[in-house]
Amino acid sequence: MPHFRLHPAADVAPADLHAAFTTAFADYLIGPFRQPLELWPRFLARQGVDIGRSRVAVGDAGILAFALVAPRADVASWRLGVMGAVPAARGTGAAPALLDDFIARAKGEGQRRVELECFAQNERGLRLYRGRGFAGVAPLHGYGSEGVGPSGLASGAVPVGLDEAFAWIDGLARARGDLPLQVTSVSLRAQPMHLHAWRCNGAQVVAAGTAPDQVTVLSLLDTEPGQGGTPALIGALRQQWPEASLHVPQLQRDDLGGDALRRLGFQPLPLHQLLMHRPLA
Template sequence: MTDSVSSSASPLSFAPGGAVAAEALHAAFTRAFADYLIGPFQIPFEQWPMFLARQGVDLSLSRVALAADGAPLAFAFVAPRPAARRWRLATMGALPAARGTGAAPALLDDVIARAAAAGLEAVELEVFAQNDRARKLYEGRGFEKLHELFGFLAEPGTIAPASLASPVQDAAGQTPRAIDMASALAWLDEAEKRLPDLPLQVTSATLRHGVDYHAWRVGDGDAAATQAQVVFSLPDETVMIHSLVAPRETGARALIQALAAVYPERRLRVPQLQREDLGGSALRALGATAQPLHQQLMRRPL
């Protein structure tokens, strides 16, 4: 199935992502992001299905702009977030030859129109603040910044650890404790109801695909709103924080300092998905360095 969409240049043919051969879609993605701001994406084809799954992509909701010969020119991948009644534009890109043809703006307009027709409340996305071309396109279509999303790095010894003999506690006197991943994912599902502006990548939709992930929590066991949680893995010599959701800074500090105490020889890294009000300010206060390249979480109401 294809849909014809008019642009200022010529009619564009759109097809659902699932109607395009996976090999062709993967090749188009690789070419579109060969000169990306943070470096080229090099995703082996065998890892392509997992990449889409971790991004929450629904290929039936996604659209691909096609050339006359059926080759992909540009694409817009959609990840539904049904609990919040919105779609996330997981990623959008155009092959170099298609840039300036109107394909990407037409795809964006199509996503917005279909989301509105489906009765959703908004479309959201993340974009690097330094990616002026993409950010201006989104702003021109009515997207507004909700949160800055920073990444952080702390080399070993930067963060003063809590004493293992006398572990750091949050304001309620709670000590971080390990929890199983099933409980961690369920906690995140409940957290999304209280904090609807969480980036998808720090929620259970993405984290349930993780391998060898660990989770710690701190706070009153009977009051989820006062709790904080971190999900992390231990690649190489790093503590990689995949999700830090801490509405209270004392909870964030307790978790971060506990990680520094247990893994004193490892650097701590957080990708560019961390909200300031949910742990970012605690990371800064404890000495972690915010990375210059950062993202913005943007939303367009419908």
């Protein structure tokens, strides 16, 4: 019998869950997460996490693993926002038990599917998820702008208010059903930075200055034929921040702007994620 029990994450102290998270991700592919405890609630908000629906595996030594759930009512899906196990618990079955529980509870609540993102280089994670019926929907790449000069003109790109920008994203998310949660309003509204948005016909970007010399593209969605809106949107960012490098996290779909970024000279980051879905019959 496994030496752990599954409990609602709301039943454990936030500091204990934060400590388990920090330990579990100390050897993460893209480097350790150093999320201060005081910023922990903001991190969970950006991930869309519902602590009441999240679960932890608890053993004699404390929290062994956790599965933090982000419900997506707009697409009748539960997202596995964050799942991890402390090193000593790997191989104990705690993480698979949490994943099975996550899938079963989502099905019990009438969800159409479950979803997650996993780094394509995370072989152990992919084996677990594929073994539970998850399949890749789209690669999610990140990009850097090193070596990219001032690009194109901002002709056609107009600034839009954030409420309007969020409503546009949410409409697209409902229509398509396959956008990563972190490029939608759920995550964007929880960002601590001052956000800016521009639109060019059927394309939109939301970005923020995240360092004195860096701008992060938090959401780029281009539905124009040939992704024709992206050059104008990048031009708008260049006009707003002419000296800054542009950074795109590993959440960018190729078919919604990623291909255009490559044509503009952006360099893909070494690691990328896979957006994965599992239907719930």
